[in-house]
Amino acid sequence: xxxxxxxxxxxxxxxxxxxxxxxxxxxxxxxxxxxxxxxxxxxxxxxxxxxxxxxxxxxxxxxxxxxxxxxxxxxxxxxxxxxxxxxxxxxxxxxxxxxxxxxxxxxxxxxxxxxxxxxxxxxxxxxxxxxxxxxxxxxxxxxxxxxxxxxxxxxxxxxxxxxxxxxxxxxxxxxxxxxxxxxxxxxxxxxxxxxxxxxxxxxxxxxxxxxxxxxxxxxxxxxxxxxxxxxxxxxxxxxxxxxxxxxxxxxxxxxxxxxxxxxxxxxxxxxxxxxxxxxxxxxxxxxxxxxxxxxxxxxxxxxxxxxx
Amino acid sequence: xxxxxxxxxxxxxxxxxxxxxxxxxxxxxxxxxxxxxxxxxxxxxxxxxxxxxxxxxxxxxxxxxxxxxxxxxxxxxxxxxxxxxxxxxxxxxxxxxxxxxxxxxxxxxxxxxxxxxxxxxxxxxxxxxxxxxxxxxxxxxxxxxxxxxxxxxxxxxxxxxxxxxxxxxxxxxxxxxxxxxxxxxxxxxxxxxxxxxxxxxxxxxxxxxxxxxxxxxxxxxxxxxxxxxxxxxxxxxxxxxxxxxxxxxxxxxxxxxxxxxxxxxxxxxxxxxxxxxxxxxxxxxxxxxxxxxxxxxxxxxxxxxxxx
Numbered sequence: 001x002x003x004x005x006x007x008x009x010x011x012x013x014x015x016x017x018x019x020x021x022x023x024x025x026x027x028x029x030x031x032x033x034x035x036x037x038x039x040x041x042x043x044x045x046x047x048x049x050x051x052x053x054x055x056x057x058x059x060x061x062x063x064x065x066x067x068x069x070x071x072x073x074x075x076x077x078x079x080x081x082x083x084x085x086x087x088x089x090x091x092x093x094x095x096x097x098x099x100x101x102x103x104x105x106x107x108x109x110x111x112x113x114x115x116x117x118x119x120x121x122x123x124x125x126x127x128x129x130x131x132x133x134x135x136x137x138x139x140x141x142x143x144x145x146x147x148x149x150x151x152x153x154x155x156x157x158x159x160x161x162x163x164x165x166x167x168x169x170x171x172x173x174x175x176x177x178x179x180x181x182x183x184x185x186x187x188x189x190x191x192x193x194x195x196x197x198x199x200x201x202x203x204x205x206x207x208x209x210x211x212x213x214x215x216x217x218x219x220x221x222x223x224x225x226x227x228x229x230x231x232x233x234x235x236x237x238x239x240x241x242x243x244x245x246x247x248x249x250x251x252x253x254x255x256x257x258x259x260x261x262x263x264x265x266x267x268x269x270x271x272x273x274x275x276x277x278x279x280x281x282x283x284x285x286x287x288x289x290x291x292x293x294x295x296x297x298x299x300x301x302x303x304x305x306x307x308x
Numbered sequence: 309x310x311x312x313x314x315x316x317x318x319x320x321x322x323x324x325x326x327x328x329x330x331x332x333x334x335x336x337x338x339x340x341x342x343x344x345x346x347x348x349x350x351x352x353x354x355x356x357x358x359x360x361x362x363x364x365x366x367x368x369x370x371x372x373x374x375x376x377x378x379x380x381x382x383x384x385x386x387x388x389x390x391x392x393x394x395x396x397x398x399x400x401x402x403x404x405x406x407x408x409x410x411x412x413x414x415x416x417x418x419x420x421x422x423x424x425x426x427x428x429x430x431x432x433x434x435x436x437x438x439x440x441x442x443x444x445x446x447x448x449x450x451x452x453x454x455x456x457x458x459x460x461x462x463x464x465x466x467x468x469x470x471x472x473x474x475x476x477x478x479x480x481x482x483x484x485x486x487x488x489x490x491x492x493x494x495x496x497x498x499x500x501x502x503x504x505x506x507x508x509x510x511x512x513x514x515x516x517x518x519x520x521x522x523x524x525x526x527x528x529x530x531x532x533x534x535x536x537x538x539x540x541x542x543x544x545x546x547x548x549x550x551x552x553x554x555x556x557x558x559x560x561x562x563x564x565x566x567x568x569x570x571x572x573x574x575x576x577x578x579x580x581x582x583x584x585x586x587x588x589x590x591x592x593x594x595x596x597x598x599x600x601x602x603x604x605x606x607x608x609x610x611x612x613x614x615x616x
Contacts (some may be wrong), residue, residue: 040351047326098410106403106404108453
């Protein structure tokens with residue numbers, strides 16, 4: 001089974017606390033590591049969790065508020081100082097590229113590895129990464145400055161050949177891949193077997209949707225519909241809804257409401273205001289709308305199981 | 309007695325480890341806080357040490373290698389988000405100002421407090437801060453990029469009036485400050501008292517010298533001569549002297565040698581390479597040249613006593 005998981009590196013909003021780091025997450029798909037956002041101190045958190053950060057090859061930055069990217073330049077520098085030799089891809093608003101090179105210039109640093117920058121757009125959705133296993137796309141959020149959500153969606157897998165049938169009609173080795181891709185099969189004696197008699201559907205592709213930071217914004221529902229796992233910011237509780245709206249943030253109740261409308265399977269809450277020492281009330285508030293809600297906590301890992 | 313102390317916030321070189329933060333220090337003089345360098349994560353270290361960071365009004369950046377300033381923008385932002393209402397003075401290479409404003413611009417942040425930037429020069433020494441109690445000056449170091457050391461030197465204090473003498477000749481209250489400043493005194497009956505019969509010398513002004521990062525560089529000795537406390541980087545041990553020279557860094561033995569030549573009272577070693585888990589051998593190496601050597605360790609506070 002292909003692993004698909006999300007590890008929380010930071011769950012705090014604007015200012016870090018002594019307990020919570022600013023936002024960062026690590027998506028593991030098929031043992032490849034994708035980072036989402038990179039608040040100050042993320043490289044140290046990776047070390048503490050014993051995650052080898054040279055294995056991170058793609059970093060997605062949702063927007064240019066400091067708590068989502070002030071750790072990026074330090075990580076880029078450490079990768080350089082520790083002898084990285086392979087490409088690092090960074091996806092984010094266009095000004096981020098200029099800022100990275102400005103920072104490297106003032107320290108007179110020429111990276112010893114290739115850094116490939118991919119500018120994102122926050123006005124329209126779009127696919128920004130794709131390979132045989134996975135596709136990552138952006139969608140617009142409703143924040144004070146240009147901000148994108150990210151959707152990680154698996155590519156459909158190959159169909160599953162029915163073992164008994166394969167033995168019965170003696171499918172030759174060369175035909176397997178074609179059949180798994182959906183082709184029908186005709187044996188040497190001219191007997192025709194439609195694909196649906198030979199195979200079962202592959203497990204449905206899984207998806208992870210990341211919504212940070214955003215005001216309550218129903219248009220996101222169409223992009224994240226049916227996600228297996230949704231991260232949605234929950235900076236405040238509902239008694240501060242006006243405050244949340246003014247700051248283009250969401251409440252825990254609103255995060256639960258979006259999860260419900262989108263029919264996702266599980267919800268992670270995060271980006272908690274430093275005013276909350278105890279996060280349990282936020283969790284309970286979200287669970288009123290959506291019982292399968294959980295708290296983002298530093299180091300917590302959410303596995304996305306294959307649906308049976 | 310006026311307090312004069314140095315607290316270590318970070319002691320690591322280029323890359324942080326899970327135990328050691330990148331460089332930052334806090335000088336407390338007369339309960340005013342001056343920060344020197346501000347590596348990534350410094351704001352969290354301040355929180356952990358329960359130091360109220362809005363009390364920091366002056367930040368000195370020695371040079372623009374990331375491990376000395378990547379925490380600055382996060383600290384500036386948090387000061388803003390937490391409602392700072394008074395000036396913050398930053399001293400550093402001119403490009404730093406541009407970089408700060410670029411970072412604020414991309415997040416569309418207009419600081420709610422005044423940020424006053426003072427550009428430093430690394431080619432000549434110069435006074436960059438002065439008030440009634442203290443003077444801070446820069447001096448050139450020998451590093452790969454423009455780098456300054458900092459010297460914190462107390463202003464001479466007022467002379468100490470000899471209590472018995474004051475009672476004997478009945479010095480009136482209004483004359484005290486003048487006498488403490490060194491003036492002679494003539495009483496109502498025309499009796500003349502030269503100042504040296506009325507007062508004792510004030511305690512000698514104390515000083516703290518900060519040398520990071522630099523190759524072994526004897527010209528610094530003239531600037532730091534007789535300092536009460538010297539911080540000198542000691543990235544490597546002497547078996548890697550060639551490596552140190554190539555990277556414009558120093559060894560622990562070299563730090564001890566500079567301390568000896570400068571006739572300082574006490575030496576702090578820091579900026580340790582991540583290769584050293586155990587720092588004791590670096591300390592022992594420095595102590596061969598200069599026995600009063602100590603290790604910079606996160607949270608350690610070095611008090612500078614008044615000489616008697």
